[in-house]
Every structure is written in C-alpha cells, then in structure tokens.
Amino acid sequence: MGFVPVMLRPLATRASAVRWWAAAAAAASASASCSFPTTTNTATSSKPTTSFARHYAAGDRSSPSSSSSAAGYHVSPSSFMRGAVFWEPDRPLSLEQLQLPRPKAGELLIKTKACGVCHSDLHVLKGEIPFSAPCVIGHEITGEVVEHGPLTDRKITHRLPVGSHVVGAFIMPCGGCFYCSKGHDDLCEEFFAYNRAKGTLYDGETRLFLHSSGKPVYMYSMGGLAEYCVVPAHALAVLPSSLPYTESAILGCAVFTAYGAMTHAAEVRPGDSVAVVGIGGVGSSCLQMARAYGASDIIAVDIHDEKLQKAKMLGATHTVNAIKEDAVEKIKEITGGAGVDIAVEALGKPQTFSQCVESVRDGGKAVMIGLAKAGSVGEIDINRLVRRKIKVIGSYGARARQDLPKLVRLAESGIFDLNSAVSRKYKIEEAGKAFQDLDQGKIIGRAVVEIA
C-alpha cells in the first residue's frame, strides 16, 4: 500500500506563542530593508479546548474518531497544531496554536513535513502584495496523507491513500472551472477568486482557526507553514519514498514555476540560448530546466557572486554580475550580438523586466515569472516589439495535474537535482529568520523549513 510506519505522536501541547528569532531581532531592527519580523508577538494560547468541535460540526460530517489514520497521527476535534501566522506588515511572524484543520470533500489533511521559503510569501510579509490577514503563509510543501475529507471521490482516495507521501503545488486547481476543464490548471478561476483574493478554499471558507478564540485564519495556498494543512486533491502528487521530504518541497513552487516557464511559455528547444535574470530558488531551477531541455548557451545574471558561482553547478555556461557589467550588453556579446532566444525574468522588478526584453534576439521570447510589488509597471520599446516580433509572455506556476507528476519523475531520475537546489534548512521556530535571510539576499538557491 505504500504506507509508512509512523509512531503515534501527540500534536503540539505547549501553550506558547514563540518569538521567531529573538537572537536576530537586534540585527533586524538595524535593517531598513526588512521590517516585518522586528517586533515581539505577545499573543498567548489557552490550554486545548473542544471549541474546534463547533467548526467541525458546521462543516464536516465525518467522525473525528475515524480520523485516527493508518499513518499513526492522532487526529481528534480537540487536537491542535502550531502554524506560522502573519498578522500585518511590520509585525513578526508568530507561532500560534490553531485548531486542527478539517478537510472537506475533495480535500486531504496532510501532516506537513517541509515547506519552502519563497519570495511570494515575502511579498505578503512585507505588505507588497495585499493578502487577507491573519493568515498562515507557506505554499511549497511535502507531507504525509492523514485523512480524506468526507465524500471524497474514490479515485482520489485510491490515488492518494492515507500514509502516502505527497508533494503539493502552490496553484491548487479546483478541477471544474472553465480553465481547469481545458487542462489549464495554472489559470484556475476558483484558485484566484477564492484563495488568492480571499485566503480561503473554494467554498469561501478557510480551514484554519485560532485554537484560543476560534477566530478564522486565512490560507496562502494551503497555509503550508503549519504542522498540518488541508490541500485540494488536484494539487497533490505522490512522492516516491526514494525522494526526501525536505528537498522535494521545492517541487511545488520553485521547480513548478520553472517548469511552467520553460515548457509552456518559452517552449525551449535543444540548442536555444537562454538567459535567466535573478538566480534565486526559481531562477536557479530555470537553469536546471534549460539544461534538461538541451539549451546551448545558458546565461545566469545576478548581483551576488556566490549565486553566480552556484549557477555554474546548475547548468549555467556563462555568468554575468549585473553590478560589474551591463547585463544586456554582455548577453549580446556572448550571443554574437544577436541576443538570446529566451530571457527569463525571475525578480519582478521594472528594471530587470526591461533588461529581459532588451536581451532577446529578434523574434525572441521574454518570459516574466517574477512577481512584483503591486502596481509595478514594466516599460517596452513599442516599435522594437512590433517590428522585431518580440514576444513578452507572463507565466505563473504550471499545471498541477499534468506537470507535477512529471516534475517528480525528473527529480527521481536525477535530471533535476534537488539536493543542489536546496542550500539552507530551518526549523519551524526559525521561519521568521528564514524570511529575514531571504530578504537580505543571504540564501543561495532555496531554503526549506523542516516541520517535525
């Protein structure tokens, strides 16, 4: 059955709100660029109560006692868990006690094992992308299936049995909207209308509530920075036991986004020249994808030499430090004056947006995958765009049901090297520190929070 023996273990029982990174607070307060984790959370949690049963009774008819799973996780209405809650910009992430979430039809309760640290979460933490609050951030997860929501389709329970290891895509397709019905999971209307716009799942409700007060807590994707999360089944793929939980978490956003950009937007062909601007978790995954597709020249552009050094291990044939050199001129020089077939922008800044467009050859593709501060605008030379047939393409994630299983296979076969892509690991108590390090450019590749 693929079940993994797991010892029965208690959920969190400590009534505590944890200060994320007390040791780093002084450093943070001196940093003008990163103010979100600089104050102290003083919230407290009461001892476990059964207030959870109210939500349970309202939305879920399955028996809580039936939820004790073959995976060995103790699940009951009075159980609770810890999750990293974002309250507002300039207030630190806090570890709060939340009621154990309840999955509904077509959803799975996952014991979260790892969650990647992504710039999209950072945009939310810094208030650059508005999102419902309080919320649990984190959208790049692996974990173990604990429970299926009641009335979940039998095909889903067969595909993802209790105890199976899974990876979750950050775009969680509803499976039934106009775009999902065409296989364009990456454009799912429900995901954007409910999750990204309201912080809920597709019945308009969150699955997360504070343990102490029952106050709703919204979900950025599945709210992955918590000990448990509820994920719509269409967002999940089975993870083989040969792949580790921690490194595989990045399949759900960094690798997923890179795959979508290179496969669906850029349609990279063997021999193409590719430039990637911004060598973070997503950008470095783009380098590996370009290599997998047989791109000839793969040019990594960043302002940190350590990231460029690492880029060479991930497939870059050339590197450009955009502080020391003019990135556009250098890319043209490397490509004999023509420019690249494909340039990927993975930073989300107006300046690099323009550089990307200027770096492509006539008829080339500029693929934009970096989310920017809300309201940011990129400029394009209209006449060049028209006369030289430049294609500017936006790309957001990939198609969970089609693509995620393929990414798992790429990782399993070693074509995509997960181990090289993940450079730092944190505990859930250090999640605030992880985002601070990300904000300060200290993370080479991707960091992952391990959740015990």
Ligand SMILES: [Zn+2]
């Ligand atoms: Zn992400």
Ligand SMILES: [Zn+2]
């Ligand atoms: Zn949909």
